Structure formats: structure tokens, C-alpha cells
Amino acid sequence: MNQAILEGEIRKTPQEYGEGERRMARFTMCTIRDEETKGWHFVVVRDPHIDAVLDLQVGAHVHVEGELQSRSYNARGQRQRVVEVVVVPTRQDNGP
Numbered sequence: 001m002n003q004a005i006l007e008g009e010i011r012k013t014p015q016e017y018g019e020g021e022r023r024m025a026r027f028t029m030c031t032i033r034d035e036e037t038k039g040w041h042f043v044v045v046r047d048p049h050i051d052a053v054l055d056l057q058v059g060a061h062v063h064v065e066g067e068l069q070s071r072s073y074n075a076r077g078q079r080q081r082v083v084e085v086v087v088v089p090t091r092q093d094n095g096p
Contacts, residue, residue, distance in 0.1 A: 006031055006041055006064045014045075020060045025053045026084075029062060033093045042084040044069075049087060 012028035024046050031039040043055045043064055047089065066087040073080055 002067045004068050006043075006085060008032065008039075008041070008062065010056055010058055010060045010062055010073070011040070013058055014056055016050065016054055023047065023050060025050045027053065027056070029064065042082060043087065044084050047085045072078055 006029065006030035008029045010027055011030045014025045014027040016023070016025050018024055025041065026044050026046055029041050029043055031041065033039070041064075043066070064085055064087060066085040068083055069086045070081060070083045072082075
């Protein structure tokens with residue numbers, strides 16, 4: 001099972017990318033275990049939750065459930081790898 005459940009605060013304003021079926025929103029969130037232990041997470045949201053996410057502000061407390069997905073890209077001639085929590089529609093979101 002690939003499932004991530006996080007609670008924390010938005011630390012970077014959600015941004016919208018793409019169009020149509022490729023439309024998504026991305027933001028960075030922080031989970032805090034104690035004063036010294038923080039986890040930083042990249043979150044990707046697709047329909048039907050995009051518009052609600054775009055209304056959120058830095059500092060908003062959020063609960064995120066999704067799947068871990070990794071991707072790579074080239075930045076300044078070097079290959080970079082990132083792991084993201086991708087919020088996936090639940091059965092409840094899609095109807096019965």
C-alpha cells in the first residue's frame with residue numbers, strides 16, 4: 001500500500017500549473033514533531049480539490065492524504081530527484 005497521511009502547515013503559497021486534465025496545484029508544507037524536528041514535504045493536488053487548495057494561505061493548517069510519487073528533472077545541467085505527496089481523489093470524491 002502506498003499511502004501518506006500528513007498534518008501540518010502550508011509554508012509556500014499554492015501555485016497552479018497546467019491546463020485541462022493536466023491542471024494541478026503544488027505547495028510546500030511542514031510537519032513538526034518537536035521544536036528541533038521538522039519535515040518538509042512537496043504536495044501536488046489534482047481535481048476535484050484544486051480550487052479549494054488555491055484559496056489557502058501560508059500558515060494554514062492542513063490534513064493531506066495521498067500517495068508518494070517520485071520524479072526527476074534537470075536543473076542547471078544536473079539531474080534532480082524529488083518525492084511528492086500526490087493527493088488522489090477518494091472513492092467519496094468520485095461518487096459510488
